[in-house]
Amino acid sequence: GQNIDQPTEMTATEGAIVQINCTYQTSGFNGLFWYQQHAGEAPTFLSYNVLDGLEEKGRFSSFLSRSKGYSYLLLKELQMKDSASYLCAVMDSNYQLIWGAGTKLIIKP
Amino acid sequence: TAGITQAPTSQILAAGRSMTLRCTQDMRHNAMYWYRQDLGLGLRLIHYSNTAGTTGKGEVPDGYSVSRANTDDFPLTLASAVPSQTSVYFCASSDSGTGGDTQYFGPGTRLTVL
Numbered sequence: 001g002q003n004i005d006q007p008t009e010m011t012a013t014e015g016a017i018v019q020i021n022c023t024y025q026t027s028g029f030n031g032l033f034w035y036q037q038h039a040g041e042a043p044t045f046l047s048y049n050v051l052d053g054l055e056e057k058g059r060f061s062s063f064l065s066r067s068k069g070y071s072y073l074l075l076k077e078l079q080m081k082d083s084a085s086y087l088c089a090v091m092d093s094n095y096q097l098i099w100g101a102g103t104k105l106i107i108k109p
Numbered sequence: 110t111a112g113i114t115q116a117p118t119s120q121i122l123a124a125g126r127s128m129t130l131r132c133t134q135d136m137r138h139n140a141m142y143w144y145r146q147d148l149g150l151g152l153r154l155i156h157y158s159n160t161a162g163t164t165g166k167g168e169v170p171d172g173y174s175v176s177r178a179n180t181d182d183f184p185l186t187l188a189s190a191v192p193s194q195t196s197v198y199f200c201a202s203s204d205s206g207t208g209g210d211t212q213y214f215g216p217g218t219r220l221t222v223l
Contacts, residue, residue, distance in 0.1 A: 004151060030208040042199060042214035043152070050209060087151070095207050096167065099151030 002026045004100035006088050011106045012078055020073045020086050020103045028093025034062050034073045035087040037102065043087055046073070075105075083107045111135050113215035115200050121221045122190050130185040130218050132200030138213075140206030141183040143167075143175060145196040146217075152199065158183055159206045190222045 003025045012018040024032070031050040035043035049055055049064035049071060061074040073086055085102040092098055113134045122128050134141065139160045144152040154167030158177040172194060174186045183202075187194055198218045203210040 033211070042216050045211050045213070048209060048211065089152075091208060095210075096154060096157070097152075097212065099153070101149055101151045 002090075002092065002098045004088055004090060004098055006086075006100040006103045008101070009104045009106065011108060012075075014078055014080060014107055014109050016078050017074065017076050018078060018105065020075070020088075020105065022071045022073070022088035022100060024069050024071070024088070024090045024098075024100075026090045026092045026098055029066060030091040030093065030095060032062075032064055032071050033089045033091070033097065034060075034071075035089065036084050037087055038084045046086075078107050080107050080109070113200060113202055113213060115198075115215040115218050117218060118216070119219040119221075121223060122187075124191055124222055125189055128187050128190060128220075130187075130198055130200075130220070132183045132185070132215060133181050134183075134200075134202045134213075134215075135181065136202060136204075136213070137180060138202035138204050139180070140203045140210070141177065142201040142203075142212065143173070143183070143185045144199045144201065145169065146199060147196050155185065155198075157206070190220075192222045194220065195222045196220060 006022045034046040037043040047062040059076045087102045088100040089097040116131045142157045143155040156175040158164045200215040201212040203212045
C-alpha cells in the first residue's frame with residue numbers, strides 16, 4: 001500500500017528553527033509537495049521537490065532523498081504566524097497526490 | 110482573481126437527503142479534484158477530472174458522484190447522505206494534472222450529516 005508518515009505534533013519557540021520530517025512509500029514518484037494549512041482554512045502550497053537535494057525559499061527550505069523515501073521541511077526564524085499544520089504529499093505514478101495526515105506545529109513565545 | 114470558490118461554506122444535512130457541493134474556478138485550469146479531510150487522516154481523493162467532459166474515481170468514491178460539463182465547474186453530489194460523510198470537503202484545481210503540477214484549493218465546505 002501507499003503510506004506517508006509525518007509526526008502528529010511538534011512544538012518550537014519563536015525565533016528558533018524546526019525540521020518537520022516526512023517518509024513515504026508510494027507506487028511511483030512524480031514529486032513531493034509541502035503545504036501549509038492554518039486551522040479552519042484551505043491548504044496552501046509551500047514547496048515542490050522532484051530531484052534530490054535542498055530547495056530554499058526564504059525562511060522555508062525543503063529537502064528530498066528519493067533513495068531513502070525521505071523529505072523534510074525546515075522553517076527558520078519562526079514566527080507566531082507559522083503556527084499551522086504542515087502537510088506532506090507525494091505524487092504517485094498516476095499523478096495523484098497521496099497525503100500525510102499533517103504535522104501540527106505549535107509556536108511558543 | 111477569485112481563484113476557487115465553494116458553496117455552501119457549511120451545511121447540516123439529514124441522513125438520506127441528497128446534496129450538491131458546488132465548486133467553480135476562474136483560472137482556466139484543466140484538472141479539478143474533490144477531497145475530504147477528516148481529523149487524524151490525510152486528505153483523501155474522492156473524484157477527479159483531468160479535463161472537461163472526463164471524470165475519474167479517487168481513493169474514496171463510494172456514495173459520491175461528479176460531473177464536469179465545462180472547464181470552470183465541478184460539482185460533487187451526495188445522492189443519499191450518511192453520517193460517515195460528515196467531513197470537510199475541499200475542491201482543488203491544477204493546470205494539467207501531470208507531474209509537478211501544483212494544486213490550488215478552495216476554502217472548503219464543512220458538512221455535517223445527522
